[in-house]
Amino acid sequence: MDERLKRLIKRRETAATERETLLAQRKAIVDLAEEEVREDLSTEEDAEFRKLTKSLKDKDGEIRSYDERITELSEEAEREVQLTAGALAVRKAESAANARVTEGRIYERGNGNSYFRDLARAQLNLDGDGSARDRLVRHAQDVATGTEYRDLNRTDGNGGYFVPPAWLMSQWVDLARAGRATANLMDSQPLPPGTDSINIPKVATGTTTAIQTADNAEVSETDLTDTSVMAPVRTVAGQQDLAIQLLDQSPVNFDEVVFRDLMADYATKVDLQVIAGTGSAGQVTGIRSTAGIETVAVTGTSVAAVYAKIADAVQRVHTLRFMPPSVIVMHPRRWAWLLAAVDSTGRPLVTPNAGNPQNNIATLGAVAAEQVVGQMHGLPVVTDPNIPTNLGTGTNEDVIFVLRASDLLLWESGIRSRVLPEVGSGTLTTRLQVYGYIAFSGARYPKSIVEIGGAGLVAPTFDVDDGS
Numbered sequence: 001m002d003e004r005l006k007r008l009i010k011r012r013e014t015a016a017t018e019r020e021t022l023l024a025q026r027k028a029i030v031d032l033a034e035e036e037v038r039e040d041l042s043t044e045e046d047a048e049f050r051k052l053t054k055s056l057k058d059k060d061g062e063i064r065s066y067d068e069r070i071t072e073l074s075e076e077a078e079r080e081v082q083l084t085a086g087a088l089a090v091r092k093a094e095s096a097a098n099a100r101v102t103e104g105r106i107y108e109r110g111n112g113n114s115y116f117r118d119l120a121r122a123q124l125n126l127d128g129d130g131s132a133r134d135r136l137v138r139h140a141q142d143v144a145t146g147t148e149y150r151d152l153n154r155t156d157g158n159g160g161y162f163v164p165p166a167w168l169m170s171q172w173v174d175l176a177r178a179g180r181a182t183a184n185l186m187d188s189q190p191l192p193p194g195t196d197s198i199n200i201p202k203v204a205t206g207t208t209t210a211i212q213t214a215d216n217a218e219v220s221e222t223d224l225t226d227t228s229v230m231a232p233v234r235t236v237a238g239q240q241d242l243a244i245q246l247l248d249q250s251p252v253n254f255d256e257v258v259f260r261d262l263m264a265d266y267a268t269k270v271d272l273q274v275i276a277g278t279g280s281a282g283q284v285t286g287i288r289s290t291a292g293i294e295t296v297a298v299t300g301t302s303v304a305a306v307y308a309k310i311a312d313a314v315q316r317v318h319t320l321r322f323m324p325p326s327v328i329v330m331h332p333r334r335w336a337w338l339l340a341a342v343d344s345t346g347r348p349l350v351t352p353n354a355g356n357p358q359n360n361i362a363t364l365g366a367v368a369a370e371q372v373v374g375q376m377h378g379l380p381v382v383t384d385p386n387i388p389t390n391l392g393t394g395t396n397e398d399v400i401f402v403l404r405a406s407d408l409l410l411w412e413s414g415i416r417s418r419v420l421p422e423v424g425s426g427t428l429t430t431r432l433q434v435y436g437y438i439a440f441s442g443a444r445y446p447k448s449i450v451e452i453g454g455a456g457l458v459a460p461t462f463d464v465d466d467g468s
Contacts, residue, residue, distance in 0.1 A: 005073045012066035019059040026052040079378045106139040115139070116255035117247045120419040120430055180271035181370035181384040182287075182329055185403070186410035191233065191437055198411060198439050200229040229443040231411070234277075234284050236269050237435035238262045244421075244428040255432060259417070262434045266415065271386045274410060274440055284440040287401065287408070292446035294320065298456030303341040303349060305456050306400075307361050307376075313402035313450035314377050320447035321404060328379050329401040331387040335373060337460035338362060350374065389459065396459040404448035413437040 029045050029052075041049060107115045118132035192198070204227040210220035240262065246254045277286030287293070294316045298309045310328065317325040338361070341349040353363040353375070362376035372380045379402070391397040413436050420431040442449055 005070065005077065008066055008070050008073065012063060012070060015059060015063050015066060019056060019063065022052050022056050022059060026056070106135050114247075114255060116259065116417070116419060116432060119417070120244070120247050120255075120421065178268050178271065178385040179370045180267045180274075180386075181382055182386065182401075183267075183271045183274045183410060185327055185329070185382065185405040186274060186408045186440070187406050188410050188412060191411040191413040191439060196233045198231045198233070198441075200231065200409070200441060200444060202227050202229050202444060229441055231409070231439040231441040232284070233411075233437050233439045234273070234282055235435060235437055236266055236273070237433065238265060239431050239433040241424060241429050241431050244430050247430060258432055259434065262432075263415070266434060266436065268386065270412070270438055271384070273438065274408075275384070275386055276388060277440065284438060285443070286440065287403075287442050287449055288399070288451060290442040290446050290449060293442070293449040293451060294447060296450060296452045297454035298452060299454055301456050301458065303338065303361065306338075306452075309452050309456075310400065310402065311377055313400075313452055314379070316450050317402060317404055317448060321407070321445055323404055323407075323448075325379060325402050325404045325448070325450075327403050327405050328376055328381045329384055329387070329403065330381065331389060331398045332369070332383040332385055333389065333460055334398055334400060334457065335381065335383050336462070338376075339364065340460075340462050391453060392455060392458070394455075394458060397453060397455065397457045398459075399457065400452040402450040402452070404445070407445040407448035408442045409440065409444065411439040 208222040277284040279285035
């Protein structure tokens with residue numbers, strides 16, 4: 001607890017104790033008069049009674065002052081807690097971006113061993129001395145016993161030597177592709193094995209209470225009803241055909257280059273599914289397609305208009321979900337548009353948090369990609385380039401999401417890999433394949449999602465009128 005808040009609470013307790021003492025002293029004067037069967041107080045008693053009453057009034061004002069300051073500090077602390085909660089999921093993305101994983105012992109980076117080359121040799125029966133298969137088996141044992149740790153691991157993926165080394169899996173963040181900023185905000189859980197859909201129980205209608213009209217009158221009773229939300233399991237997969245010579249002879253382990261690129265696109269596709277999956281043609285039902293979410297239309301193109309609608313979205317989560325939102329997600333171009341906004345005197349409306357800015361609509365945090373970049377309305381702002389920018393009648397609008405991200409569930413399996421020599425055996429071509437399973441649902445609490453869109457979010461421009 002903040003030291004200022006502790007001191008205020010202690011002073012408030014002291015003032016409350018002093019007030020009880022004053023109240024007891026005043027009551028003692030009245031009690032004495034009642035014991036002596038006197039209707040009126042004496043002159044001295046009346047003066048003391050009035051003095052104590054004034055002191056009580058002053059003490060009440062002092063306590064109210066403490067209460068106001070305690071409330072302000074408590075609300076400030078609560079906002080900080082919400083900001084931290086909203087950023088917790090984002091730290092997972094930052095951790096992945098910094099590639100803080102422990103390399104596997106068998107396929108440690110730079111030791112000359114190639115996971116996919118060994119996998120190909122084992123499956124093509126080119127492993128004359130059995131060394132490749134031995135390395136794969138020992139790698140499988142490392143994965144199974146937990147020797148190797150990874151940020152991107154899911155329980156369902158621990159399936160022997162078909163699980164790539166952890167350091168390989170982390171390399172996708174180094175490539176010039178959009179990552180999975182929004183997906184990383186979700187409540188991520190391991191995908192249960194042996195299922196093609198996940199059913200989540202949900203209360204449809206609740207119980208009731210009411211004022212009892214009289215003693216022994218009927219008490220309100222309404223039966224609770226339930227339903228379920230289904231999240232089908234979908235597959236994300238990709239492949240690349242390689243000449244066997246690249247696997248055998250390439251000095252740079254070219255298979256790793258291909259795998260990193262496949263993983264990069266895999267991450268992008270998962271994020272796109274979470275944002276805009278249609279629920280048909282093998283897709284999950286993403287945020288934008290979830291039935292019952294709140295939508296807010298921005299008609300004005302000014303910063304003030306967008307700022308007001310974001311405030312509207314925040315209150316809708318409070319009002320309809322009865323819990324606070326945790327994050328604002330927007331396209332980088334929309335955040336840049338806010339950064340470029342200035343007031344009538346040319347002063348920026350979004351400024352760095354250092355220096356205690358005044359009259360700003362948001363604060364700039366880190367100059368970063370696909371993670372927390374600042375704060376607005378007390379919530380962290382995350383940028384995601386996978387947010388569509390081809391919406392609206394002019395097909396150039398983007399959207400902004402205000403989310404209580406912990407209410408949205410994303411299940412993921414581990415990422416599997418295969419080497420298939422049969423496909424191009426006549427040309428010494430080998431197919432490298434990766435795939436995984438995901439399920440997603442925002443339908444538990446659709447009112448935790450507010451999508452802000454409309455003509456006010458057309459493609460921004462960054463021209464400055466220099467007066468010439």
